[in-house]
Amino acid sequence: MIIKEVMIRHLKMQLNSPFSTSFGTITDKEFLLLEVKDELGRIGWGESVAFVAPWYTEETLKTTWHMLEDFLIPLILNKEIKHPDEVGRLFATVRKNYMAKSAIEGAVWDLYAQSKNQSLTEALGGNKDKIEVGISIGIQPTIEQQIAVVNQAIKYGYKRIKVKIKPGWDVNVIRALREEFPNLPMMADANSAYTLNDVDLLKELDKYNLMMIEQPLAHDDIIDHAILQKHIKTPICLDESIQSLEDARKAIELGSCKIINIKIGRVGGISEAKRIHDYCEDKGIPVWCGGMLESGIGRAHNIALTTLSNFSLPGDTAGSSHYWKRDIIQPEVIVEDGFINVPKKSGIGYEPDLEVIHHYTVSSKVYR
Ligand SMILES: O=C(O)CCC(=O)C1=CC=C[C@@H](O)[C@@H]1C(=O)O
Ligand SMILES: [Mg+2]
Known part of the structure; x- marks a missing residue:
């Protein structure tokens, strides 16, 4: 697979009921959704689980977008990827920022499974x-x-x-x-x-x-x-x-x-x-x-x-x-x-x- 295009969307979805934990309450879930397209036009989907504020880990919606735009997407565009395990290696020069990395990697796993005509499972x-x-x-x-x-x-x-x-x-x-x-x-x-x-x-x-x-x-x-x-x-x-x-x-x-x-x-x-x-x-x-x-x-x-x-x-x-x-x-x-x-x-x-x-x-x- 060669990744030719990545689309980032910022979504905002209202939760049916507010979710409260020891550090606060969420009423809306805002997150990034990724569409990753390969050279055959196939699309893999990924989701970044970072919240708007850094109360769970240090990442946020904005830090993940920044990492994706300025570092991770440039590292993956136009690269030949044979297996999703290689994505982590392509990202090796970027420390942590796991939610940002995971959003692309998940989409590549989806693409990979499709390319093998298999379910992700x-x-x-x-x-x-x-x-x-x-x-x-x-x-x-x-x-x-x-x-x-x-x-x-x-x-x-x-x-x-x-x-x-x-x-x-x-x-x-x-x-x-x-x-x-x-x-x-x-x-x-x-x-x-x-x-x-x-x-x-x-x-x-x-x-x-x-x-x-x-x-x-x-x-x-x-x-x-x-x-x-x-x-x-x-x-x-x-x-x-x-x-x-x-x-x-x-x-x-x-x-x-x-x-x-x-x-x-x-x-x-x-x-x-x-x-x-x-x-x-x-x-x-x-x-x-x-x-x-x-x-x-x-x-x-x-x-x-x-x-x-x-x-x-x-x-x-x-x-x-x-x-x-x-x-x-x-x-x-x-x-x-x-x-x-x-x-x-x-x-x-x-x-x-x-x-x-x-x-x-x-x-x-x-x-x-
Ligand atoms: O329903 C879910 O997706 C699980 C929600 C949940 O328990 C959590 C989501 C996000 C952060 C935390 O508050 C908590 C968890 O720590 O597991
Ligand atoms: Mg927990």
Whole structure:
């Protein structure tokens, strides 16, 4: 494949309901959508998961556009690419900026699968016809409302529920949820809201049979997490701290986590996500696919990745209708009884809906 053209679009989509975490609330998802065209006019689709503000990692919508325009697109245009694994090597002179890199790399994976007349799942070596998924529920205004929203999610068929915690909204909420739902597979994500000074509080959570606690300590830490894991029974799952295979190796060697949440954008693309998956499989560390409130395009990439064998825990890839009035792909992602059927069509397996994409587009630019 030779990449002849890249189109960046800035989209703004209103979420069905605001999403609140320990660092704030999102009501609209703004993100970059990429169309990458090869010499035969085939188009691959990619999505940048960077938010408008740098509260999850340091990248933002504007930094990703800058990196794409000034560095990454020039490194890839008119280059012959035989396999998407080569994209990371073409970008080797650019440090980090993983969400920006991942947006192009995901589109190249889509193109590559199409060029082989395979689904992205087949191209990746995935082996599932359907994937089991969970749902991530934001912080609600009251405990009663939190219980009601969890109840609703269970009615929709989700079998694993993730809730967000933060200081002042933790043991009290988890206790109330556990009383209401004694057998529900449940986990908590702290998005780095605690420190080792909170060990006693985090130990309290051991009473509530959580599947795991996600990223309790600093976003860039693996040392304190290793100390914490020695004090608590609940498995620690790392999210923000793992940005590469090297990060995963070090965290596992130190005992900083027992589970890893893999997000394609956070680790720089599908190839690195697969390398982390393979390494974890070898080390007996289960992984699951995290979410970044993606549109259908990013969601399709997540679904394909989740078909790899060591994605043995349900991820955060909920159905389109949980997030959007109308998603930008056809058909939308549907969750039935906690499962998504993996599409078999070539590439990402869903058709981008250009009319809807146009409707949500704020601005766009083409690079040749
Ligand atoms: O539904 C999803 O896409 C998952 C949403 C979710 O839990 C997160 C998205 C983005 C940042 C975080 O708040 C959080 C996470 O840390 O996993
Ligand atoms: Mg998380």
